[in-house]
Amino acid sequence: MLSFELTKEQLEMQEMAHNFAKNEIRPVETELDKLANVEEVFKNEAFWKVMRKAYELGFHRMSIPEEMGGLGLDPIVMYLVLEELAWGGAGLASNILVAPVAAMFTAMFAGGNEEFVEKYVRPFCEDKEAKHIGAWPITEPEHGSDCGFTADPEIHLKTSAKLDGDEYVINGAKSAFVSNGGIADLLLLMACVDPSQGTLGTGVFLVPGDLPGVSRGKPLDKLGLRLLNQAEIFFDNVRIPSEYMLWPPGEGYQMLLETIVTFGNTSVGVLGLGVARAAYEEALSYAKERIQGGKPIIEHQAIALRLFDAYMSIEAARALLWKAAWYNTTHMPGDLRLAAAARVFATDMAMRVTVEMVQVLGGYGISKEYSLEKFLRDAKPLQIMDGTTDMMSLIASTRL
Numbered sequence: 001m002l003s004f005e006l007t008k009e010q011l012e013m014q015e016m017a018h019n020f021a022k023n024e025i026r027p028v029e030t031e032l033d034k035l036a037n038v039e040e041v042f043k044n045e046a047f048w049k050v051m052r053k054a055y056e057l058g059f060h061r062m063s064i065p066e067e068m069g070g071l072g073l074d075p076i077v078m079y080l081v082l083e084e085l086a087w088g089g090a091g092l093a094s095n096i097l098v099a100p101v102a103a104m105f106t107a108m109f110a111g112g113n114e115e116f117v118e119k120y121v122r123p124f125c126e127d128k129e130a131k132h133i134g135a136w137p138i139t140e141p142e143h144g145s146d147c148g149f150t151a152d153p154e155i156h157l158k159t160s161a162k163l164d165g166d167e168y169v170i171n172g173a174k175s176a177f178v179s180n181g182g183i184a185d186l187l188l189l190m191a192c193v194d195p196s197q198g199t200l201g202t203g204v205f206l207v208p209g210d211l212p213g214v215s216r217g218k219p220l221d222k223l224g225l226r227l228l229n230q231a232e233i234f235f236d237n238v239r240i241p242s243e244y245m246l247w248p249p250g251e252g253y254q255m256l257l258e259t260i261v262t263f264g265n266t267s268v269g270v271l272g273l274g275v276a277r278a279a280y281e282e283a284l285s286y287a288k289e290r291i292q293g294g295k296p297i298i299e300h301q302a303i304a305l306r307l308f309d310a311y312m313s314i315e316a317a318r319a320l321l322w323k324a325a326w327y328n329t330t331h332m333p334g335d336l337r338l339a340a341a342a343r344v345f346a347t348d349m350a351m352r353v354t355v356e357m358v359q360v361l362g363g364y365g366i367s368k369e370y371s372l373e374k375f376l377r378d379a380k381p382l383q384i385m386d387g388t389t390d391m392m393s394l395i396a397s398t399r400l
C-alpha cells in the first residue's frame, strides 16, 4: 500500500532541520534581509555563522555518496530538510542547496579519478567552516533561457574553452545570476568547446575558483532571496589541465543537462513549498489573533477561505514534489515532465499563496514589522531560478 508515513530517522532529520531553521536561519534572514547594501550581507559574521552551523550539521553533503564522505541521503529526506531550511529562509537555503553542486558532479563524473575525489570531494565533505562552496555557472549576459535545450546550431555559449596542448584556455563571462558566484571556491562551469555543434558543443569543467584569471562581480542587488549570493564570474585566459573537463561536448550533453534540470527543478519547487508554508503559518496565527468586527478575522469567511486554499495548495504541491522525487530517483534518468510539473506548480503556488497571505494581514502584510512581505519577495525569484516557469512548461510540453 502507498504510504506517506515518515520513518523515525526521517522525522529526526526533519526535526533537526526545523530547529536549525527556526533558531538560526529565520532570525539571521530577517535581520540581514533589511540591509540596504547587499554587499554587507556577505561580509556579516551572522551570515557566515549560519553557514558554518549548516556545514557542521552536514546539510552541505547530504547528496554526496557515503563512501566519499557524504551522507548519501535519499531525496525524500533531502527534500524534508530543504523544505524546513526554506521555511526558515529561502536565501540561505538556496546557498546551502547549491553548495555541493561542483563536488557532487565531481563525485559522479570524475570517472574513478581518485585524485579528484581526494582533492575536491572529501575536503568539501569534511568542511565544517563553510570554506568550500560550489557554484554552477552556465547562464551568460546574452544567453539565459537559450543556454541549453535549443536545436538552433547558431546558438552557443560565448564563454569558450579552447584546447592548447594539454590544457584548456577559458575566456568569457557568466551572468550576475550565478548562485554562490561571489563566494564559491569550486565551479562547475559550462563552456563552449565546439561552436559548430551549437549548444551541444558545450563541455562541463571543474574550475577551482582561485585560478589566475578568475574574477567576480559584486553581489547582485535584488528583490528577494537577498541572502542568496549571486554574482558574475569572469574568465580571462584561465588555463586548466584537459582532465578537468568532466563531460565532453556532443549528443550526451543534452542528456546531462536534462538530468541536471530534472533534479534541480524539483529542488527549486521545494524551496517554494517552504516559503509558502512559512507565509501560511504566519498568516494563520495572525488571523486567529486579529479582531475585527468583534471577532477574530479567521471567522470572516473571505479570510477562512484564503487560508484553506493556502493549506490545500501546499499539501498538493508537497504530494507532487514527493512523487517527482520518488519517480526521478527510482526510474533513471527520470521524467522531466514530472519534475517540471512539480516545480512549476510549487513555485507558482508559492507566488500566489504569499500574495494572498499578505492580504490576510491587511496593511500589516506590507509592513516590515511582519515577515509576509519578505516571503512574497522571496517567492518571485523561484519562478525564474534554474529556468523560468514558462520555459520549463514549454520544454515539458514537447514531451507530452
Ligand SMILES: Cc1cc2nc3c(=O)[nH]c(=O)nc-3n(C[C@H](O)[C@H](O)[C@H](O)COP(=O)(O)OP(=O)(O)OC[C@H]3O[C@@H](n4cnc5c(N)ncnc54)[C@H](O)[C@@H]3O)c2cc1C
Residues within 6 Å of the ligand: 098, 135, 136, 137, 138, 139, 140, 143, 144, 145, 146, 174, 175, 177, 178, 179, 180, 225, 381, 382, 384, 385, 386, 387, 388, 389, 390, 391, 394
Ligand atoms: C534565484 C536565481 C538563481 C539562479 N541561479 C543560477 C545559477 O546558479 N547559475 C546560472 O548560471 N544561472 C542561474 N540563474 C539564472 C537563471 O537560470 C536565468 O535567469 C533563467 O534561465 C532565465 O534567463 P534570463 O534571466 O536571461 O531571461 P531570458 O532568457 O532573457 O528570458 C526573459 C523572458 O523571456 C522568456 N523567454 C525566453 N525565451 C523564450 C522562449 N523560447 N519561449 C518563450 N518565452 C521565452 C522567459 O521565460 C522570460 O520570461 C538564476 C536565476 C535566479 C533568479
